[in-house]
Amino acid sequence: MMTHRDALEVLVAVRTEQVVITTMGSVAIWPQLSDSPLDFHYLPSSMGQGVPLGLGLCFSQPGRGVIVLTGDGGLLMNLGCLVTAAQFTVPLYTVLIDNGLYEVTGGQAVANATRTDFAAIARGAGIPRVYECDSRAAWEAVAVEALTGSGPVFVSLKVQGELGKPTPSAPRPMAEQITRLREALG
Amino acid sequence: MLVPNDIVSAFEAAGFTHLVWIPDSHLGTWESALRGSRLAPLRVCREGEAMALAAGLMLGGAKPLVVIQCTGFFEAGDAVRNVAHDMKLPLKLIIGVRSERASHAGKSGDNCPKFAEKLVQAWELPHVRFDPTEADVAQLVTALNTLTGHGAASAILWAE
Numbered sequence: 001m002m003t004h005r006d007a008l009e010v011l012v013a014v015r016t017e018q019v020v021i022t023t024m025g026s027v028a029i030w031p032q033l034s035d036s037p038l039d040f041h042y043l044p045s046s047m048g049q050g051v052p053l054g055l056g057l058c059f060s061q062p063g064r065g066v067i068v069l070t071g072d073g074g075l076l077m078n079l080g081c082l083v084t085a086a087q088f089t090v091p092l093y094t095v096l097i098d099n100g101l102y103e104v105t106g107g108q109a110v111a112n113a114t115r116t117d118f119a120a121i122a123r124g125a126g127i128p129r130v131y132e133c134d135s136r137a138a139w140e141a142v143a144v145e146a147l148t149g150s151g152p153v154f155v156s157l158k159v160q161g162e163l164g165k166p167t168p169s170a171p172r173p174m175a176e177q178i179t180r181l182r183e184a185l186g
Numbered sequence: 187m188l189v190p191n192d193i194v195s196a197f198e199a200a201g202f203t204h205l206v207w208i209p210d211s212h213l214g215t216w217e218s219a220l221r222g223s224r225l226a227p228l229r230v231c232r233e234g235e236a237m238a239l240a241a242g243l244m245l246g247g248a249k250p251l252v253v254i255q256c257t258g259f260f261e262a263g264d265a266v267r268n269v270a271h272d273m274k275l276p277l278k279l280i281i282g283v284r285s286e287r288a289s290h291a292g293k294s295g296d297n298c299p300k301f302a303e304k305l306v307q308a309w310e311l312p313h314v315r316f317d318p319t320e321a322d323v324a325q326l327v328t329a330l331n332t333l334t335g336h337g338a339a340s341a342i343l344w345a346e
Binding site: 040044045046047048049050051052053054055056057058059060061064078080081083084087174175178181182185 | 203204228229230231232234235236237238239240241242243244245246247248250264265267268269272273274275
């Protein structure tokens with residue numbers, strides 16, 4: 001099984017001019033791999049709201065792809081967002097980091113940890129393209145295809161749960177992030 | 187009394203680019219008028235989602251209006267807090283207050299009117315009250331000007 005970092009290393013290698021929205025545990029890793037003005041670390045956040053945030057960006061920046069990194073704990077708080085996204089033909093790429101844990105709060109298990117089939121939920125919601133990967137090699141094999149072309153797309157990545165992770169903090173204050181992102185979007 | 191076409195036309199004239207909503211039995215009567223407008227509604231499943239979707243729209247330069255019932259506003263508290271106070275984005279809300287008119291007439295024990303005002307105050311949202319049965323288009327325009335005139339997040343409490 002891949003690590004969270006493995007998953008993001010594959011992503012950074014194939015990401016183009018898309019906006020990347022990170023949440024929770026990904027906020028701690030992504031800045032070590034990328035410092036693009038099109039990176040938006042959604043912290044402080046409202047848990048579970050990364051996907052609709054990305055969907056709104058898709059509407060206001062037509063043609064600009066948006067990749068949202070969400071955890072299983074966050075997605076479980078807002079599963080309806082998949083149904084909402086499925087209504088629209090927009091380049092929204094939701095990448096689920098499924099580690100079965102609330103990693104940043106000490107590693108407590110999420111509800112029904114490891115048994116929930118998020119890919120099936122995404123398909124059932126009507127997301128037209130869904131990918132499932134449980135190894136780095138499998139993710140590398142589909143990443144370019146998954147993160148280009150029409151959307152919405154849902155990618156479910158099974159990653160190792162890791163304990164003892166520090167609570168993440170964004171590399172810049174929210175106001176600075178917003179200014180930076182808007183300047184990059186033009 | 188305002189009709190749905192008046193209301194939607196006023197929203198368009200106020201400069202909103204998108205309308206994010208979950209209808210209730212009152213707000214839902216606007217659906218036909220919205221369908222024929224450039225403010226075709228973006229339908230979400232839960233009100234917290236509406237706040238985050240609006241935030242994404244605002245990050246990208248759009249001017250969304252969120253239209254929901256107060257019960258959903260109650261549910262969406264953390265998302266409101268995040269968009270209005272963490273992100274400091276000028277979230278614009280129309281919050282339908284269930285049973286407001288019946289309560290004023292002493293014909294309803296619904297506690298929605300009581301808590302709608304308190305919750306809007308708790309989230310420090312400047313707000314105005316508006317009753318579409320007692321107002322004309324000019325008064326709606328005034329209320330919308332007040333809403334959009336605030337540089338920060340703000341709301342209209344819309345009597346149902």
